[in-house]
Amino acid sequence: MGKIVGNILLFITFIHSVSCVNNQPKVSTTLPANVFITDNSHIAISVLIDSLNFNFLFDTGASGKLIVSDTVASLLGITDSLSVNSKMGYGFSPTPPLKVKEVTKSPLDVTIGGMLLSYEEIIIDNNSTAALNADGIISIPKGDCHIWHLDFDRMRLELSDSLSASQTAEYEDGTFDLYEHRGNYFVKDIPLAFVSEHSGNTYHYIDDYMIDTGSPYEIVLMGKGGHKGNYEQLIAYLADNSLNFEYLMRTGSEVIHNKMYYIAESGMACDTVQIINQNKSQSGFSMNILGVGFMYRYNLIIDLHSKILLLKKRNCSKDLNETVLSICGSNMDTYATAAHTSIVTSINHNSVLYKAGIRRFDEITGVTSGSMEGNTSKIFKMAEKGDTLYFSIVRNGHKLNIPVVK
Numbered sequence: 001m002g003k004i005v006g007n008i009l010l011f012i013t014f015i016h017s018v019s020c021v022n023n024q025p026k027v028s029t030t031l032p033a034n035v036f037i038t039d040n041s042h043i044a045i046s047v048l049i050d051s052l053n054f055n056f057l058f059d060t061g062a063s064g065k066l067i068v069s070d071t072v073a074s075l076l077g078i079t080d081s082l083s084v085n086s087k088m089g090y091g092f093s094p095t096p097p098l099k100v101k102e103v104t105k106s107p108l109d110v111t112i113g114g115m116l117l118s119y120e121e122i123i124i125d126n127n128s129t130a131a132l133n134a135d136g137i138i139s140i141p142k143g144d145c146h147i148w149h150l151d152f153d154r155m156r157l158e159l160s161d162s163l164s165a166s167q168t169a170e171y172e173d174g175t176f177d178l179y180e181h182r183g184n185y186f187v188k189d190i191p192l193a194f195v196s197e198h199s200g201n202t203y204h205y206i207d208d209y210m211i212d213t214g215s216p217y218e219i220v221l222m223g224k225g226g227h228k229g230n231y232e233q234l235i236a237y238l239a240d241n242s243l244n245f246e247y248l249m250r251t252g253s254e255v256i257h258n259k260m261y262y263i264a265e266s267g268m269a270c271d272t273v274q275i276i277n278q279n280k281s282q283s284g285f286s287m288n289i290l291g292v293g294f295m296y297r298y299n300l301i302i303d304l305h306s307k308i309l310l311l312k313k314r315n316c317s318k319d320l321n322e323t324v325l326s327i328c329g330s331n332m333d334t335y336a337t338a339a340h341t342s343i344v345t346s347i348n349h350n351s352v353l354y355k356a357g358i359r360r361f362d363e364i365t366g367v368t369s370g371s372m373e374g375n376t377s378k379i380f381k382m383a384e385k386g387d388t389l390y391f392s393i394v395r396n397g398h399k400l401n402i403p404v405v406k
Helices: 072-077 126-131 163-169 230-240 320-328 352-356 374-380
Strands: 033-037 042-048 051-060 067-068 081-086 102-105 108-114 115-119 122-124 136-138 149-150 156-160 173-180 186-193 202-212 219-222 243-251 253-266 271-278 287-291 298-303 308-313 332-336 342-347 363-369 371-374 388-395 398-405
Touching: 042 136, 067 072, 067 126, 067 388, 072 122, 108 342, 126 136, 186 230, 186 287, 202 230, 219 230, 230 253, 230 271, 243 332, 253 342, 320 332, 320 342, 352 398, 363 374
Parallel strands: 051 136, 067 122, 202 287, 219 271
Antiparallel strands: 033 042, 033 156, 042 051, 042 108, 067 136, 081 102, 102 122, 108 115, 149 156, 149 298, 173 186, 173 308, 186 202, 186 253, 219 287, 243 253, 253 271, 298 308, 332 342, 342 363, 363 371, 363 388, 388 398
């Protein structure tokens, strides 16, 4: 997988709900598929199609579809029956929605860890697959009744037809009802409890959330959020009780201003969580989303036969972003703000920046090295090894100047 700054990949399509169908495996042996975390915080798995191995991103928010690149489509010989679909939109995609080629021929069988699954809707979209440096994107097929076991401790994805009593007993940190809507799966009544960084008071927010392993983020409020919680009240609370800033998100040629919040959550995560308020939804939908950044704290079982989600809290010291930084040997993640500064949202504790004194949630107002001045990435690329870079930082209202030797 190549090094790419991740975009939220949330596929929203207008399809009717379907009931659970008998999509039984044609291969009886089940072997776990290895899971890899890419350097843009997506989940990659190995799949087998027509005896050919491919690396696909696992995206439960792709509405039951299979998305492939032009190259993969040519190898599989599925380019002879196509229609151009200009209405398929992405929750965080360029505007207007991208035109993609939709395959309308017979279903395509895909093997994941020994299970043979059938996909009726195949999309050929070179834009998304190229941007994410993947052969394709795979979701849970519509009407599926399997049990999807995503184990981050062992880095594997396993499909089965039933759960043993011992497996169920292990997952005692949360059992939630699931329902399907427009090809995606939603968890009912997630009880989040946000704790004020000022007063310590707690705001309880219970609502439904879509499971989206294609989103590298933690919690996303699209449009006006879910239909159960008080969205306006939540946003007002977050504005007064969290670390928050307006950041810039580029989608194609358009720059969108969104709000990002960081706040302690004591109901589920027991950690500081990231909340993105995407109030300008490209799809027009309003919903809450749990991304892989949030789910990485758990091992989870998506039981589509019983329509439940089972959670088991992991004993992990690093969140998803910190893990990716460590694996890639990168320094830190930052977000560009509307005030033309950068907020450090994650930092590698083994990096030269951390050792020099830069910390998470520092606001970088400028970087200089000799006569050079500009943004962090630009100066880092231009500076020579051994050069000293001076970071102008605002931390808790105090201005700091931190020297870093490259």
